[in-house]
Amino acid sequence: MANVLILFQANTEAVEQLALAVAVGAVEAEGLIRLRRLAGPDAPEVGHKSYGELRGADLIWADVIVVGIEAAAPSREELGGLFDLLRETPLAAKRAWTFGPAGPDAALTESRSQVVQALEAARVSLLPLGMQSGPEDPMARMKLYGRLSASADFARATSFFSLPSTSEPEPSISEVSTPSESMVK
Numbered sequence: 001m002a003n004v005l006i007l008f009q010a011n012t013e014a015v016e017q018l019a020l021a022v023a024v025g026a027v028e029a030e031g032l033i034r035l036r037r038l039a040g041p042d043a044p045e046v047g048h049k050s051y052g053e054l055r056g057a058d059l060i061w062a063d064v065i066v067v068g069i070e071a072a073a074p075s076r077e078e079l080g081g082l083f084d085l086l087r088e089t090p091l092a093a094k095r096a097w098t099f100g101p102a103g104p105d106a107a108l109t110e111s112r113s114q115v116v117q118a119l120e121a122a123r124v125s126l127l128p129l130g131m132q133s134g135p136e137d138p139m140a141r142m143k144l145y146g147r148l149s150a151s152a153d154f155a156r157a158t159s160f161f162s163l164p165s166t167s168e169p170e171p172s173i174s175e176v177s178t179p180s181e182s183m184v185k
Contacts, residue, residue, distance in 0.1 A: 005062035009038040010070040025146020040077030065096040072109040086122040097127040
């Protein structure tokens with residue numbers, strides 16, 4: 001059993017529903033979950049209202065951090081608090097993965113890329129994105145990712161994750177920098 005922190009930035013219910021599917025999968029695997037929405041003060045309401053505010057204690061509690069990002073371009077209002085906490089909170093030995101509106105298999109947007117960079121800078125181990133096989137249904141796939149994230153034998157579970165094939169190679173961490181306030185709007 002693992003503690004799974006599911007964070008999501010969304011102004012529509014699509015990414016919220018994917019985050020909830022991850023949560024359901026984690027609970028099905030007997031994991032403990034916390035859901036937190038990354039939202040600016042003027043963000044519209046999504047399906048549920050009471051996700052609580054992300055705190056450093058949430059990051060410390062988590063064994064696995066899952067971050068869903070809807071916006072293609074980063075917003076300081078929505079992501080700045082996460083970036084600040086990642087810089088301030090000791091997170092070595094944590095694991096994480098990210099997803100966008102099309103799930104974890106989609107190409108990285110600028111926002112997701114900055115979240116990945118911030119997680120790596122915080123010494124969080126990023127799980128490779130994508131699956132070579134698995135359910136076609138996006139919600140079923142997200143539930144499976146949630147179950148894998150909460151798996152007691154995470155070393156075995158990570159063998160289900162593999163990098164998607166792309167025509168362009170992913171940049172290495174040495175080629176990118178940690179997000180700074182100047183990088184987010």
